[in-house]
Amino acid sequence: MLRNFKVLMPASLNEALYVINNIDRPFRFLAGGTDVLVRLKDNPSYAQALIDISKIGELAKIEEHKSTFVIGSGVRHEALLAYAPFIENYNGLIEAVSAIGSPQIRALATVGGNIGNASPAGDSIGPLMAFDAEVELRSQDTNRIVKLEDFFTGPGKTVLKHNEIITKIILPKSDSLKSGWKRLGQRRAVAISKVSVTLALGFAKHSNGSDRVNDVRIALGAVAPTVIRARKAEKFLLENQTLTKAVVKEACRLVAKEARPITDIRSNTEYRSEMCGVLLGDLIEKLACAR
Amino acid sequence: MPNRNFTAENLQLKDNIDICFKLNSRDVKIKVPCTYTLLDILRYELKHTGTKEGCGMGECGACTVIMDGGIVNACLVLATAVSGRDIWTIEGVSAKEDAKPIIDAFVAKTATQCGFCTPGMIMASYYLLSKYKDPTDEQILEGLSGNLCRCTGYAKIVEAVKAAARELNGAKKEARDA
Numbered sequence: 001m002l003r004n005f006k007v008l009m010p011a012s013l014n015e016a017l018y019v020i021n022n023i024d025r026p027f028r029f030l031a032g033g034t035d036v037l038v039r040l041k042d043n044p045s046y047a048q049a050l051i052d053i054s055k056i057g058e059l060a061k062i063e064e065h066k067s068t069f070v071i072g073s074g075v076r077h078e079a080l081l082a083y084a085p086f087i088e089n090y091n092g093l094i095e096a097v098s099a100i101g102s103p104q105i106r107a108l109a110t111v112g113g114n115i116g117n118a119s120p121a122g123d124s125i126g127p128l129m130a131f132d133a134e135v136e137l138r139s140q141d142t143n144r145i146v147k148l149e150d151f152f153t154g155p156g157k158t159v160l161k162h163n164e165i166i167t168k169i170i171l172p173k174s175d176s177l178k179s180g181w182k183r184l185g186q187r188r189a190v191a192i193s194k195v196s197v198t199l200a201l202g203f204a205k206h207s208n209g210s211d212r213v214n215d216v217r218i219a220l221g222a223v224a225p226t227v228i229r230a231r232k233a234e235k236f237l238l239e240n241q242t243l244t245k246a247v248v249k250e251a252c253r254l255v256a257k258e259a260r261p262i263t264d265i266r267s268n269t270e271y272r273s274e275m276c277g278v279l280l281g282d283l284i285e286k287l288a289c290a291r
Numbered sequence: 292m293p294n295r296n297f298t299a300e301n302l303q304l305k306d307n308i309d310i311c312f313k314l315n316s317r318d319v320k321i322k323v324p325c326t327y328t329l330l331d332i333l334r335y336e337l338k339h340t341g342t343k344e345g346c347g348m349g350e351c352g353a354c355t356v357i358m359d360g361g362i363v364n365a366c367l368v369l370a371t372a373v374s375g376r377d378i379w380t381i382e383g384v385s386a387k388e389d390a391k392p393i394i395d396a397f398v399a400k401t402a403t404q405c406g407f408c409t410p411g412m413i414m415a416s417y418y419l420l421s422k423y424k425d426p427t428d429e430q431i432l433e434g435l436s437g438n439l440c441r442c443t444g445y446a447k448i449v450e451a452v453k454a455a456a457r458e459l460n461g462a463k464k465e466a467r468d469a
Binding site: 001002003004005006007008009010011014015018019030032033034037038041049050052054055078101102103104105107108188189190 | 297298301303306325326327331347348350352355358361362363366367368369370372415418433436438
């Protein structure tokens with residue numbers, strides 16, 4: 001049984017911002033609770049106070065704007081998976097979020113929680129980063145927008161200040177991108193990824209009528225202290241434009257070199273690096289053939 | 292008070308909390324420690340012990356309950372999040388007419404051995420069959436992916452869910468034809 005912490009229940013975002021500005025002890029946010037309660041069970045000193053933001057309605061909305069979708073940090077994974085525009089145009093995001101936990105966990109866990117938790121293996125982060133998502137961070141007096149790519153500073157570490165809350169995830173519209181996500185894990189459900197790769201590709205016609213690549217985004221999960229973009233492999237594919245066998249092979253080699261994985265209980269350095277290349281190859285084939 | 296729109300109550304650190312929620316269509320009002328999970332409330336306060344505690348960490352699904360129409364792990368829902376919810380446990384669901392074919396199929400197909408995972412499996416199956424009338428193997432495996440069984444090897448559980456789907460669809464067809 002859990003013990004030794006107190007709980008605060010702000011009813012609105014403003015109350016929550018006031019509370020975290022004034023609280024006198026170390027705290028954690030309780031959004032979905034699927035990570036926090038597990039950590040507290042393992043380690044009772046993980047938090048002296050929980051601030052339950054799970055019922056703040058203004059954090060739980062998805063809005064469509066002219067050039068962006070704005071996802072409230074409290075939106076649950078299940079709700080994201082049911083949102084029609086994402087199903088239509090953000091396949092990589094849908095594939096990744098469908099693989100998080102289990103149906104029971106996706107009904108509770110939130111998008112903001114997966115980001116705030118800052119796991120290098122956080123499955124929703126790769127696709128969001130590939131789509132150039134940003135996060136809005138608010139405190140009582142400030143409001144700033146940070147690129148998701150700049151948000152993480154290490155495993156479990158972010159630029160979020162003690163008096164800030166992640167309020168929104170801003171996702172640029174990208175109707176022209178085809179995307180996919182693949183991972184390797186111990187099993188298909190309730191597993192932490194050993195490696196995950198997100199790929200998003202944009203295509204255009206060459207003057208000679210053949211297809212060329214005009215936009216490339218690659219994100220790698222669980223192979224560095226944070227989720228990362230594989231900029232060298234992206235640049236290489238963009239410069240070569242045509243996805244010949246040799247180009248794909250070289251991109252896979254490059255992406256394996258960009259990964260900086262560690263050996264831990266789930267996998268080892270060599271395997272993780274090599275699998276980045278294998279998964280990227282699979283995704284290129286899938287996206288190029290699916291058109 | 293920092294702002295007259297704030298409710299002082301919401302800004303206090305709490306050890307205990309009064310909560311009201313619906314459990315199997317009945318209203319429950321109870322005071323519990325804030326550190327309690329929904330699972331603790333069900334088992335220790337309300338003595339609804341059909342919901343099992345396996346891992347206590349959201350991996351095994353033995354504590355699966357229905358909350359506001361979807362399945363969740365009761366061990367991952369803190370007391371503060373229970374207020375105002377509509378909760379169904381195995382005690383309530385097993386009394387429902389449309390759950391009977393599922394329970395009968397689990398028995399008929401020997402989909403239960405030690406029985407510890409069974410309440411959670413029935414809850415997940417019940418939810419699955421409310422979503423898909425005639426689920427594919429893939430949908431069944433995905434629907435039960437949050438529930439571990441260390442006895443059966445799952446084959447019999449999948450068979451039971453399929454048999455229950457046939458029975459439920461047949462029963463509806465008979466009702467229509469009658």
